[in-house]
Amino acid sequence: LSSTILFRGAQQLPPGPPPKTISGNIHQMPRVAPWTTFAEWSKQYGSAIIHYRFFGRHFIVLNSVEAALALLEHRSNIYSDRPVVWMYNELAGRGMTVFSVSSQHPHHKIYRRLLQSGLNPRAVQGYQGILERELHILLEGLLNTPENYVKHLRRNAGAVVLDLAYGWPVTSDDDYFVSLMEEAFALHKQVVQPGRWLVEVMPFLRFVPSWMPGAHFKRFAFSVRARMKAIDQEPLKWTKEQMASGNAKDSFTSQHLQPQDGHYVDNNEERMIAWCSSALYAGGADTTVSIMLSFIALMIQYPDVQKKAQNEIDSVLDDHRLPNLDDQSSLPYVSALFKEILRYSPAARLGLPHRVIQEDTYNGYRIPQSSTVMANIWAICRDPSVYTNPDIFDPNRFLTRNEMDPRKLAFGFGRRVCPGAGFAETSVILNIANILACFNILKPVDVNTGAEYCPEISYTTGVTSHPSPFQCRIVPRPRSSVHLHGV
Numbered sequence: 472l473s474s475t476i477l478f479r480g481a482q483q484l485p486p487g488p489p490p491k492t493i494s495g496n497i498h499q500m501p502r503v504a505p506w507t508t509f510a511e512w513s514k515q516y517g518s519a520i521i522h523y524r525f526f527g528r529h530f531i532v533l534n535s536v537e538a539a540l541a542l543l544e545h546r547s548n549i550y551s552d553r554p555v556v557w558m559y560n561e562l563a564g565r566g567m568t569v570f571s572v573s574s575q576h577p578h579h580k581i582y583r584r585l586l587q588s589g590l591n592p593r594a595v596q597g598y599q600g601i602l603e604r605e606l607h608i609l610l611e612g613l614l615n616t617p618e619n620y621v622k623h624l625r626r627n628a629g630a631v632v633l634d635l636a637y638g639w640p641v642t643s644d645d646d647y648f649v650s651l652m653e654e655a656f657a658l659h660k661q662v663v664q665p666g667r668w669l670v671e672v673m674p675f676l677r678f679v680p681s682w683m684p685g686a687h688f689k690r691f692a693f694s695v696r697a698r699m700k701a702i703d704q705e706p707l708k709w710t711k712e713q714m715a716s717g718n719a720k721d722s723f724t725s726q727h728l729q730p731q732d733g734h735y736v737d738n739n740e741e742r743m744i745a746w747c748s749s750a751l752y753a754g755g756a757d758t759t760v761s762i763m764l765s766f767i768a769l770m771i772q773y774p775d776v777q778k779k780a781q782n783e784i785d786s787v788l789d790d791h792r793l794p795n796l797d798d799q800s801s802l803p804y805v806s807a808l809f810k811e812i813l814r815y816s817p818a819a820r821l822g823l824p825h826r827v828i829q830e831d832t833y834n835g836y837r838i839p840q841s842s843t844v845m846a847n848i849w850a851i852c853r854d855p856s857v858y859t860n861p862d863i864f865d866p867n868r869f870l871t872r873n874e875m876d877p878r879k880l881a882f883g884f885g886r887r888v889c890p891g892a893g894f895a896e897t898s899v900i901l902n903i904a905n906i907l908a909c910f911n912i913l914k915p916v917d918v919n920t921g922a923e924y925c926p927e928i929s930y931t932t933g934v935t936s937h938p939s940p941f942q943c944r945i946v947p948r949p950r951s952s953v954h955l956h957g958v
């Protein structure tokens with residue numbers, strides 16, 4: 472035993488930028504696109520796995536596919552916890568959400584089971600009606616006001632998830648429940664903002680009484696707690712009222728509140744169902760929008776890819792119909808296009824952070840217990856040892872060269888892997904196949920010269936990264952006049 476302790480004591484942390492004695496590496500943290508800085512550090516320090524520290528908190532970034540799979544997949548029994556975010560989990564009372572709950576807590580398994588039952592392949596087939604109705608609204612929107620394409624894509628993603636989760640019909644662009652969900656997003660963003668709250672690195676501060684001067688953070692967290700609780704309750708209350716009056720549409724919430732085996736759903740179970748329902752919007756809306764916006768941006772930049780996908784769609788369909796869910800297997804290029812979007816512009820570039828529950832070693836490096844561990848999904852997707860010419864957007868890599876499936880990366884890892892991956896794939900492929908069937912997505916035209924130009928596309932920094940607003944032209948193809956009405 473003593474030799475094991477000696478051996479462990481001798482092991483080093485993975486390399487990283489030199490820290491200050493007390494505060495660690497806070498001063499070196501990039502404000503934008505941290506995934507690129509982490510990839511540079513990985514090259515600079517000659518290690519796929521790097522380490523940095525904020526006061527006593529350790530962070531490990533995995534920049535290679537081998538490291539990410541070795542730890543987050545193959546050792547997922549110890550790498551599937553989530554780091555504690557004191558402001559969010561404790562002070563704002565959100566520690567029991569699907570995203571935050573500890574992998575050690577018995578509710579984690581129950582959430583995963585509930586979500587799986589609502590998002591498995593058979594359940595996804597059952598959402599065909601919702602997907603097709605909302606798709607039609609999206610296509611009409613793109614025909615009538617193509618310049619508002621961001622708004623149309625947002626509405627589509629929000630409406631699909633709210634219907635699936637609660638049976639709530641979104642009927643206008645300024646829908647009440649969508650605005651509630653977006654408010655929750657905005658509050659979440661403030662509460663978890665990296666580097667903003669001292670309590671994250673000095674957790675003892677959470678015991679400071681909230682009336683004390685300087686305890687603004689606590690009063691803020693408590694106000695968020697109250698507001699988020701109210702937001703959580705509204706859609707649940709609405710679905711329950713619909714059920715009581717016999718008007719409820721089938722939805723994730725109604726099905727679980729009235730289980731087929733007829734068992735009584737107590738308050739505790741109802742609470743768990745409610746956390747899962749709200750996770751559907753939190754997990755599904757913004758990520759889907761990110762992928763759809765990247766799709767539009769990439770179609771402008773790679774017109775040849777767009778043409779190839781359109782040729783495939785046109786060859787499979789006769790003039791009288793639009794692509795449906797059953798066409799997916801006849802559209803291999805469109806399926807490869809979906810994978811290539813996930814690879815080229817992963818929605819969550821650093822995934823979601825995991826926490827390792829016990830000390831571990833990898834490649835001779837020590838990984839301290841409770842370290843936050845992140846996979847640099849963006850860097851792995853652009854790694855030339857994994858993908859040939861990784862900076863070129865080319866769906867053919869999955870058809871002719873059989874390169875690594877990016878779905879194994881872009882949806883996260885181990886026991887936290889995205890439960891909505893199959894649903895996301897079905898809904899995004901349906902949407903992109905139909906948009907390409909009905910429209911050409913073209914470069915914008917300079918109003919002065921009349922010449923086409925390629926807009927600069929930049930990506931936002933955040934848990935989900937989106938292309939920043941850019942100009943484009945979405946012009947109807949002949950098929951759209953058969954199926955869409957316009958105003």
Ligand code: HEM
Nearest residue numbers: 570750754755758818819822823882883884887889891895
């Ligand atoms: C293209 C779209 C999507 C992408 C790229 C994506 C990506 C991710 C990623 C990277 C994670 C973190 C996994 C980890 O911690 O290792 C995650 C978790 C999650 N996603 Fe998705 N997702 C997408 C769509 C969806 C959809 C449509 C839903 C539901 C309707 C959903 C629900 C969730 C939930 C509930 C979690 C939390 C799982 C947990 O912590 O146990 N996602 N997703």
